[in-house]
Amino acid sequence: MAKYSDEFKVMIVREYLAGRLGYNSLANKHGMKSTGQLRAWVSAYQKYGVEGIMRKKNHEVYSVQFKLDVLSFMKRTGASRSETALHFGLTNPPLISSWKKKFLEGGAEALDNLKGRPAMSDKAKNVQKNKKPTQQDEMTREQELEQENELLRLEVEYLKKLRAFQMDPDGYLEKHKQRYHSNSKKNSD
Structure with missing residues (x-):
């Protein structure tokens, strides 16, 4: 799946909401393979505004x-x-x-x-290199x-x-x- 910039998403959603072109026409105009992503962007924009379609800078951690x-x-x-x-x-x-x-x-x-793996501090890396496996590790x-x-x-x-x-x-x-x-x-x- 192609990744689109936040600016592109906002532009195309606003173009759709202006009412001049429908989902299919907009997708074709901008070289998108399907309208599904565009529909999702429009829904998110309508419910949450610009924040709804912006890519998150920090990955969220959900419980x-x-x-x-x-x-x-x-x-x-x-x-x-x-x-x-x-x-x-x-x-x-x-x-x-x-x-x-x-x-x-x-x-x-x-x-x-x-x-992924959590990042190790330099101190932890050094300790791990020098540490011999013990029974407590298991x-x-x-x-x-x-x-x-x-x-x-x-x-x-x-x-x-x-x-x-x-x-x-x-x-x-x-x-x-x-x-x-x-x-x-x-x-x-």
Whole structure:
């Protein structure tokens, strides 16, 4: 998928909103292969303004619970990726597909894996080079069980929230709606 500049996105959305050309004509005029991306930009622009279509400078980190709530909403309502992204203020709908794939392959714990490796400080690099492997480096059986318990707690919590959502979707969404908007604003700062 081609990456377009923020200026291009704003220009083409405003051109569409001016009403002179439709989705197909604009896509052809600017050499876009399909209208799907353009439609998503227009929807995001209409709901969130220019910020809705701007590329984020810092990659946002979403909590496992937020990801589970997004996936649950999508499954329960039958909303498309784009509709779900728009509902939760996400500017990258394919991210939802990535979360769904991870969840189906590895459950809730797979959603907690961060992409890439954390950066190491110079001191940590030096310590690691000089350090000999010891028995403490390996996870003890007790630590493994504690980790498994934590994952099971997360899963139980997710299932409770899913049940609450299934019983009263509108009430659940209304109750948690404010949290999603405040989380997305905090992450984009």
